[in-house]
Amino acid sequence: MTGPEYADAWIQKLKQTKVQVFLETMVNKIERKPDGSFKVFVISPNGAGYIETKSIILAMGCRERPAAAISLCGTRPVGVITAGTAQKIINTQGHMIGKKIVIVGSGDVGLIMARRFYCEGAKVLGVYEISQTPSGLNRNIVQCLNDYNIPLHLGETVMEVLGKDRVKGVVVAKVNPDYSFDLSTKRTIACDTVVLSVGLVPENDLVSGLVDLSSITNGAIVDDNYMTNVPGIFSCGNVLHVHDIVDDVTFEAELAGENAGEYVLNGRNKQKNYKTITGNGVRYLVPSSLHAGTGFVQVKFRVGKIFRDATLCAICNGEIIGSRKCKILLPAQMEQMMIDRTKIKGDVVIEVREG
Ligand SMILES: Cc1cc2nc3c(=O)[nH]c(=O)nc-3n(C[C@H](O)[C@H](O)[C@H](O)COP(=O)(O)OP(=O)(O)OC[C@H]3O[C@@H](n4cnc5c(N)ncnc54)[C@H](O)[C@@H]3O)c2cc1C
Structure with missing residues (x-):
């Protein structure tokens, strides 16, 4: 599919739902109310206004670095x-x-x-x-x-x-x-x-000062429900970390949507939450924490340099709880590992083992 075809397929799906879509409408401020809900201020050709909500999914994408960002002379x-x-x-x-x-x-x-x-x-x-x-x-x-x-x-x-x-x-x-x-x-x-x-730089100006951002990805720091440090605010897609292909964005967006819905209906995930830690060769990890429980959870990351014939390892309390052999690992390519939640009993380190 070309990009326009892919976008159109989702536009047609969206039209079959009851979701209200506001085009030419920019969110210019988000305010957190004392009861934990939010006021989202918007501006459009119809004027300025606001929407009240219990939950927000940040999906603003990223922007390209321009000439000034690389000090292009002339x-x-x-x-x-x-x-x-x-x-x-x-x-x-x-x-x-x-x-x-x-x-x-x-x-x-x-x-x-x-x-x-x-x-x-x-x-x-x-x-x-x-x-x-x-x-x-x-x-x-x-x-x-x-x-x-x-x-x-x-x-x-x-x-x-x-x-x-x-x-x-x-x-x-x-x-x-x-x-x-x-x-x-x-x-x-x-x-x-x-x-x-x-x-590309995640477009997070709207929420800088509201949610915690990673200095490496410039995206929000999220748990495995894609929720930021502010309960009720979720983040996914290129605004969270730059993706190579749209398929991964879609998968991540579906999870963020599901979890935002779950949050509105039943509140936040109460399972124990453990940190993810970058080990040898790993530049960043998304999400930054994982909940214990059942089923599998996906961790995404990029390596800092090229590795050949290496093994990706997920380690918890000194024990390997997941591994994958790789012929080659490239910084340009987003990597992922699926981790069995039943084995998460402490912080999880993801590292590259050479040889
Ligand atoms: C230029 C470019 C080309 C790409 N081409 C491909 C490709 O051909 N194939 C592929 O698989 N992947 C491609 N990608 C990879 C990309 O990761 C995905 O395709 C995908 O579009 C990212 O989705 P997203 O929803 O996170 O962001 P986007 O698709 O960028 O959507 C973000 C949306 O949020 C809106 N927005 C931002 N701020 C606000 C605000 N304050 N208020 C309201 N709306 C706001 C923007 O106008 C935009 O419509 C490309 C990425 C880029 C940057």
Whole structure:
């Protein structure tokens, strides 16, 4: 399915429910009332107002890091655009954004758009990635770059954008291990468009100060019911942590919805709750705590570096309560483990064992 087809399938399902949908309506403030319920302030073409509720699910997605976030030097001509915005302009408005395109960063949306630009008749001159490893999925490197002979330059980046009214070119250079530019490799490439795919940031401004946020994911800290530290506020999808594919977002959203409903009807989960702890090689874990009980619970995470022929282990009170062998583990790929709740008797460490 394409993105628009996937979205449409869910829109049709939503139409069959009694859920009220307010389009062009922005939530601009959430207030917690003394009785633990909430006032959600909204603004729309019909004016400002508020909704009172016992429970909220945060699903605001993420935003793309713009040029300023990577201190991109040069003038500010037309033709510097983020990959998601380019995707939106092509998919929803039917306009092409340029003819000779340089892509900065190897995030998945940038890789997917490289192929799309090629198919729409543009020349994609190259993808420049500052790190030595791509940040997008290997599948996308193969299917979106290699299959179309689009070069991927690792350890190289754009130093400067050239052009006054419209982009005329970029200056690129390799980077040293300390991320300074290797000026001996500096060269100019003529192009009319620079597309940025340099990371996504969960869109949590609305709740910063209200719920606790993780300094690693920039998303809320949640338990395995996807509830934040504020009872009644749940979080899921890209606003919680950046996902690679929409399928995982949907699965997580279904759980958050189910648990928010359960909270409204029966209050919070009263089972004993234990922490999840990052062990060797694991950069972050979602959720941050797990309830004991029956059935299985999913823990999602990313590793900090590439591991080959490794074993993922879930450890509780010194005992391995779950493990999975992996040929390769990549920082670009979200990993998951299913843990048997009956075995959760204390905090759970997730770690990578090499060899
Ligand atoms: C640019 C981009 C392209 C992607 N392409 C693919 C793809 O092709 N295939 C794939 O499998 N995955 C793709 N992904 C991965 C992505 O993780 C999922 O596809 C998915 O869309 C994320 O769902 P979400 O509901 O968390 O966020 P979103 O789909 O981003 O939805 C968040 C919504 O919240 C709204 N919102 C934000 N703040 C407020 C507010 N204050 N008040 C009211 N509404 C608000 C936004 O307008 C938006 O409609 C892509 C991700 C990005 C960022």
